[in-house]
Amino acid sequence: MKELTDQILYDVIKPRPNNSFKGTYGKVTLVGGNRNFGGAIIMASTAAVCSGAGLVTTATDPSNSGALHSQLPEAMFADFNDADQVASLVEPATTVVVGPGLGDDETSLAILKNVFAHTNEKQNVVIDGSAITLMAREDLAQPQGNIIYTPHQMEWQRLSGIKITDQSEERNKAVQAKLGATVVLKKHHTEIYTNDEVYQLTIGTPAQAVGGMGDTLAGMVGGFTAEFSKSPLKATLAAVYSHSAVAEQIAKNQYIVLPHQISRSLPVFMKKMEAGKTEHQIGFLN
């Protein structure tokens, strides 16, 4: 296993070219947030916007549109029950994020199938939370696209068939190879399984053990892969590293870190990183 270091940040987060516009930074379509779990998709969307994606659209239950716009007017809204509209938003997206707060009932399943039916090979597709559970339970085929799974250990058990206690690097790698997807296995010292390499994250803090932390990570992977689309793999690694690096900084002064604090800190954090390793100051929030 290869240790993921802050070098990934300097490789990925570069100064933006002057002659760029929002189209340069990709489109993210997020799908999730049923009537009960609206906060999850709002947190994921906040992460995508604050990461710097050019355009962000959130397809969710209509009961969440007011709260979405209250916090995040930058995101556009779609009713996730409107299959045609969701399809029209999935198709042109640079990255699709599906799962945060989606739920696992019949409606959730229909929405997930609709999303899966409209992705294509050129897209990044981040599959998170209940979308993973549904795939496993319903034995859904993996959709087209550059697939990135962001399971916690129980979700990985469901998807891979490997019990948590049996989840070794070798076994995980074997399933990853069969899937041909990137797997961000969230745990103490998160592991990232890719076609070429297995990475381990050695930073992070127990102050991150708070509901919504994973939704935020999924949204960041969405935002980074859309914005830094030349290398979705490096973008994913940079998102995973940034998520915990920002949390560590906040946790210096806080017992817990609220997920939205990570998202809201990203613009300042990423500015420090674009200057490159030798120039940035440790302790960006101070």
Added chain:
Amino acid sequence: MKELTDQILYDVIKPRPNNSFKGTYGKVTLVGGNRNFGGAIIMASTAAVCSGAGLVTTATDPSNSGALHSQLPEAMFADFNDADQVASLVEPATTVVVGPGLGDDETSLAILKNVFAHTNEKQNVVIDGSAITLMAREDLAQPQGNIIYTPHQMEWQRLSGIKITDQSEERNKAVQAKLGATVVLKKHHTEIYTNDEVYQLTIGTPAQAVGGMGDTLAGMVGGFTAEFSKSPLKATLAAVYSHSAVAEQIAKNQYIVLPHQISRSLPVFMKKMEAGKTEHQIGFLN
């Protein structure tokens, strides 16, 4: 009566173990907030999230879901009229908080009975506000669980039958003993009646005399007992002490303290406390 001191903070608020996850810090299910009093359950939920509970779900009137997610995407939502869903959220909770903004009409009563029917001996059940009034008025049996009442003096009069002017330590203790519950009697110099001991809080400020302050305390007791579940009693005492300690700090610069300010200050406050008595700096907000 034993004076409650800041020692309780150092006893309870310890550095989080590295290998912990959100499941380590418990589940809180809060039930309350009718169409008129939605703010109460939002404030209680904010307190529970900011205290550091692992997962927080708020069962409330549907008209409050937008405002809940606008402020607190970390909390999940449930319709408190859906008896089956509420039951399914009460049963696995580490702590149930019922009462803030619940109201006292027929709907409120039905919801309260449903909650009481689904708690179990292993849970903490915080009974606050109109839930106490309803229990007294309807002569409801005390539910299963480690019961923690958080009445103000009038609510205690209703529950205990002791008039405010007659509420002496001895009489209060006698009723507490019959109930076998913890009673946090909110007043100038709040008193906490437990099976073994009566504690008195000697800190606090009249800047706390603001609507919503009690809802915030109930939410903090909910959050602390879920997070520090090894000793729910100590967790309760730490929540009560923290509530006023934070308020005192804020009140150094403010004529009144708004309840959400206490909640939002908790992550910083608790970080200072985990370092232990000799190391933390007085004046944590400066």
Added chain:
Amino acid sequence: MKELTDQILYDVIKPRPNNSFKGTYGKVTLVGGNRNFGGAIIMASTAAVCSGAGLVTTATDPSNSGALHSQLPEAMFADFNDADQVASLVEPATTVVVGPGLGDDETSLAILKNVFAHTNEKQNVVIDGSAITLMAREDLAQPQGNIIYTPHQMEWQRLSGIKITDQSEERNKAVQAKLGATVVLKKHHTEIYTNDEVYQLTIGTPAQAVGGMGDTLAGMVGGFTAEFSKSPLKATLAAVYSHSAVAEQIAKNQYIVLPHQISRSLPVFMKKMEAGKTEHQIGFLN
């Protein structure tokens, strides 16, 4: 005309007694905010809460309840179309504020009449905005209570029959005397007509020339008269003075002052004032 000075702040804003609770600081019921002007009653309610009133309830159009709780969970909500509920909230109030964003259609009128039918001699009744226009247009009798009008010059023209260009101290005083009410005539150098005296405010800034500034003043008068209920007149004067004093401080660094900034600054401002004239520091926000 007597110049209103900062002495009124030291006379009114005193340290809170230790053994006080939220009931000590009164109840404010605000009525207004139709479907179009919901922001007005939200701004007024924010002012009342931040002034330090003990309990604040906002009766408004149901479409505003989500936005109210999103910003101000401390306030309770009522549907202003529910005449019985509004009556039950008006009757026990220390101060009723009616008018901000109420509108002037048939619904507005019915609501206003209902409010006026339920006030009593012991209450403060702040009549603002469209409530003044409706009173004049419909020739409504002045309700029971200690009446405080907060008109701008055009609204005062409608109520008093004195054209703006003819609004002299003498003429205004004569109408005030007939009304037996306090009149806060909002203008450059606001004038306050009382039974005994005419006061003039000589502070303030054109940065206050922003929509919602008057709604905030009405809410502050509501909050101050409930909280400092021993002398509603002095409380009114202190509210008027504080409103512009805070605005002046903010305007040192801002081209315009947003109304909610005044409200949110009140807890810090009032803390400085409670120390008394010789002790407080000029420049409270620095």
Added chain:
Amino acid sequence: MKELTDQILYDVIKPRPNNSFKGTYGKVTLVGGNRNFGGAIIMASTAAVCSGAGLVTTATDPSNSGALHSQLPEAMFADFNDADQVASLVEPATTVVVGPGLGDDETSLAILKNVFAHTNEKQNVVIDGSAITLMAREDLAQPQGNIIYTPHQMEWQRLSGIKITDQSEERNKAVQAKLGATVVLKKHHTEIYTNDEVYQLTIGTPAQAVGGMGDTLAGMVGGFTAEFSKSPLKATLAAVYSHSAVAEQIAKNQYIVLPHQISRSLPVFMKKMEAGKTEHQIGFLN
């Protein structure tokens, strides 16, 4: 092409006269924000309010009213489907802003036609986003008023018939002359075509390449032209310059700039500018 410099700020942003009131600073009516794009009109409205316009009303889809008031109680709400109400809000406005998030379906078109039918020669009419697209697609006649278009290059292609690659100063100027309108052509180094002159903006940052940035600009042009109504052209230029000047300042510390941050920074920025060129401090946010 003439370089637009910071001199425009000192020409336009002057200290407010003491004896001014909100009516002095004009009325802005914004129309846009369908069910999907509510954030756009909220961002535009926030910009108008923070620019310092006296009164701001937002006509939008009813599903957006809660989020509007949650963030911006200073703005009034109208249902953009109510043609009579929209007409009654367009007619007295100093400036009408139409387009942000309006969409391009049949409903959008009907609303746009209704707005265009009620403007008059004395008003400023800012036409943005989908309103431009609809005008081009439906071949709508330009409405009465001082027209200000704020297209990006593709929208300008649709309106002018000049392909993006062919958009030269000369060709653009020719179409502008035919329109008799001001054209703010948003691009890297935005160009402003007016009857007399072509201006170029040489400041700005790729950190502005974020969804919602254009909505914010449209709202600022709306706010500035209403507030500084003596010279709508100069006001427009000052709005364009301020938008990027503020963004540059924020971008010193952030990888991206969120649109609402520009709006919320305006009161402080404009205060610095009113002091005049020699007196203001560079680095206003520090």
